[in-house]
Amino acid sequence: MAQKAVTLKDVALAANVSRATAARALNGYGYVGGEASARVLQAADRLGYRGNRVAQALRRGQLPLIGFMPGDIQNPFFARIAHDVDVELRASNHNLLIASSEEDPEQEMELLDSLQSLNVRGFIVAPTSADDNAHLIRLVNEGVPIVLIDRALPDVACDSVTVDNEGGAREAVNYLIANGHRRIGLVQDDSRITTARGRLAGYIQALKSHGLEVDESLIIVSRSTVEYAIDATIRLFSRPSRPTALFTVDSLMTQGALLGLRSMGLAVPHDVSLVGFDDFNLATFTDPQITVVAQPIAQIGPLAVKLLLQRINGSSEPQHNAQFPTRLIVRGSVSRPAGAPLR
Amino acid sequence: MAQKAVTLKDVALAANVSRATAARALNGYGYVGGEASARVLQAADRLGYRGNRVAQALRRGQLPLIGFMPGDIQNPFFARIAHDVDVELRASNHNLLIASSEEDPEQEMELLDSLQSLNVRGFIVAPTSADDNAHLIRLVNEGVPIVLIDRALPDVACDSVTVDNEGGAREAVNYLIANGHRRIGLVQDDSRITTARGRLAGYIQALKSHGLEVDESLIIVSRSTVEYAIDATIRLFSRPSRPTALFTVDSLMTQGALLGLRSMGLAVPHDVSLVGFDDFNLATFTDPQITVVAQPIAQIGPLAVKLLLQRINGSSEPQHNAQFPTRLIVRGSVSRPAGAPLR
DNA sequence: CCGTTGTGTGAGATCGATATCATATTTGGA
DNA sequence: TCCAAATATGATATCGATCTCACACAACGG
Incomplete structure (x- = not known):
């Protein structure tokens, strides 16, 4: 049924070179002859070679995926952030894994575990609980890049983006x-x-x-x-x-x-x-x-992504806990109570 | 920095057996001695062995991931479906990759490509265009399981869940x-x-x-x-x-x-x-x-997941194009126009 | 004319899990 | 008692891409 995808080996064969040379030509490193390189590139194009990101990930140890764990994706607040994060990440070729914790610490733990075994590169999490954080602390200690949004946790030593x-x-x-x-x-x-x-x-x-x-x-x-x-x-x-x-x-x-x-x-x-x-x-x-x-919802997602990518790229800057101010927007839902003295 | 994860090899070493035996004990297949099995299980537990889903995926050829591609995750309609799909998939141990096409056919194509090279097991897509579907047709022909939601496409031969x-x-x-x-x-x-x-x-x-x-x-x-x-x-x-x-x-x-x-x-x-x-x-x-x-929004996500999982599990039933009826909910935003005759 | 760089290439190891195959060892029936 | 079947285990190939290493050959200076 499902056709097997074109592999590097196929390309190498078609171009009549070794896998090593094909890889060099495709990824542009090391020495490659001009003619061989051209043959490889052309073969890859002709066969529709796409590369297998899973194999690459195994080799490199990481998948270009970011886990996003809101309390509830239906909450427009999180939906907006998810959107911004998605857009922001696209620029650095990452994809977004969204898994809602449904405000259940248990589920948060399990999902985090499951995503970590996927070699996800980092997490953006709105932690469900202010207290049950052993799992987050463990991840941080293991060096997994995490940015907390909406909710900071004093005992978890990682970046966060919150609001006052x-x-x-x-x-x-x-x-x-x-x-x-x-x-x-x-x-x-x-x-x-x-x-x-x-x-x-x-x-x-x-x-x-x-x-x-x-x-x-x-x-x-x-x-x-x-x-x-x-x-x-x-x-x-x-x-x-x-x-x-x-x-x-x-x-x-x-x-x-x-x-x-x-x-x-x-x-x-x-x-x-x-x-x-x-x-x-x-x-x-x-x-x-x-x-x-x-x-300031429009600022949360982008900043979270920026901080996360910095960590992923090995930044060892001190922990950054951004806290945005809020703004009271006065509209019409407040009036003086009956019988209250005018000030 | 990031600690290396515990691998099967580590567990096998700790339990003093070969990787093969460790794998058998952990996955419960083939013959394994009761005592060896116990040692392996205990070692795995002690070391906190999680397994590397990327390696597993490479071996099996697929990651337990489903790609969901709405036009816009901020649209409550899609957010709701995303939520339902997420919940539904959790039951079968899949994770959800959400990538918004932002109603751009170009972006839809690129994302589909990028996710396919991730060996995603299937897609749930709200196709952006009624016409530019070469990429979807190609995927279907390659045998990639796809379910279209919200928008069916006559020329793409796959399951769909839509509304009248x-x-x-x-x-x-x-x-x-x-x-x-x-x-x-x-x-x-x-x-x-x-x-x-x-x-x-x-x-x-x-x-x-x-x-x-x-x-x-x-x-x-x-x-x-x-x-x-x-x-x-x-x-x-x-x-x-x-x-x-x-x-x-x-x-x-x-x-x-x-x-x-x-x-x-x-x-x-x-x-x-x-x-x-x-x-x-x-x-x-x-x-x-x-x-x-x-x-009937509550029915769309679950049905889409059901159809998709059936395809993933190799069902070769004829194409299923579900179409739900809609329902007019009369509230108060309609009145007779000025000067219109009473019927 | 020979050793040294510089190029170009392939063989093979590696990532981690799994499955096949071969090789023990035990058990059971005749 | 002996052989076949059942049980247990390890070595190893495999998935696909990457990368190190070693080797070949050319160019070049002394």
Whole structure:
């Protein structure tokens, strides 16, 4: 069925030279006679020789592949980064292996293992857990190039590209407070994830710096999924004394919150003010448009690739942990709560 | 720097047997003594032997990799399929190589070539062009397993999983006509893409079956991108006599149309009725919610994987071209045009 | 005219895993 | 007891590309 591919041997035979000479002609190293070289090149062309990257990889010890492991490829945030990484890598002839961890540390471990045995040259990972990192530490110690994105891990000594989650969350909550809100709800991701921790920290800092108490009943843990967030939002707003404002820690949760609130007949911003982390195209489609903390998403992928390729090429520069600032984009989803004094 | 990985040789040495015996013990074939087997297994475990999939691939002639080539991984439609394919493949120990063609036939060719020389086991492709298919035909003739998704190609003899584009478009336009619209605009994708052709055909059929003329000035060609679609929409509605309704052929274009109309101060459905092809979560966030032709997206990825794995495992069943029906989801973006007679 | 560089080429080792083949060694049945 | 079958193991070829090494031959200076 599947025809066997043309091998170097075939080309060498057709050109009437040895495999060694054929290889030299094709790869342009060592001494090759002009005439022999021409014959080889012509034969290769005629036979449609493509070379076997697997064999090359075995010889060289590495495949020109990069593993990309997002928490969820359907999250537009990761999809965008995947796209940028793909484009960026194409320039250096690498291909992209995408394997979603589905936010499961177990699965992350297995996939990392499986890809490593493929002799992948390096990884770009959004680590699922802030704590269970033995596998990542092991990889780093083995000298495997890794760049963490979105979520940095202090105990894993490798490059990372992240965003100022704490600062972004603080700014969002400060903004809500400045608008007169005192009971500010938080739809939070699993605290295993570092970004969730950072954003929670920012939330708490903002409250404390204004002398507000952190009320556990205003915080609800969901998952980064529209469906879960709908449910979480409904549960949060079914509790005795409702928040007047809501901060959601990622775009899918913001969508979920929007739907959850709508299903309860709560209007944004009339009944509840809303600020989300991570901008998303939907945010400008709603009425009112949603105020969000935007991340410089276009910069994350390219920088991650740049750092990774540097490591792959043997750079031994000190660990580089890039952290981009966020930007609060004020749109129309926040208003002063009923009965709040004008400042 | 990078530690060399543990090889079979190391394990064999540690277990004090030959490589052959070690391989037998690890892979469970042929005769192996119970004691030797135990020693090998234990040594492998102790050393953390993982096996080198590249070497295995060289030997076997194939890597357990599947190439997935969408037009654009950022399009939620493809992101969803990528996710499903990833999950499905995990069950059979394959990894997913994702390489976006970016709707460029040239790039599609190069990537296909590059992945083929990686001894990928098969491809799932959303072919960019309905016409330039020499490369796909060549692959099929070489016996490389391929499944086309979203877009079938009559001249490429391989399995495919698609959707009834013509029928879906017809239904959408029929619905607009039934609501009294006579001037129905079309925001269309590059006619190189087969889905675009099918949806255009459906649009034309619906018009003709109601005795309506196809007015070229109501059709505008965009690209599957929010930005392009905004622009196209604005241009379309800047022409002398505007349509009263609009049909957009994919979700990104629907978004673009929405934004374009808004920027021109045209309200949906008051000024313009809108039906889009492909459902998307945003469609229910807008006010009004958008009426769309939905595709059974959850079924596409799994079926494509199933068909592909069958081919990989040597099935020689006749070519299977699955086509799912679409479903019109009526929401609130269509109303009767001003001055239209009630039926 | 001979040794030294400089060219051009092929034989063969290598990467790591696997499978075939040949060679022990044991077991079982006649 | 003896031979055949069953069991266990190692040596080695193989997958395809690359690269070192050794060898051949030319050109060149002294």
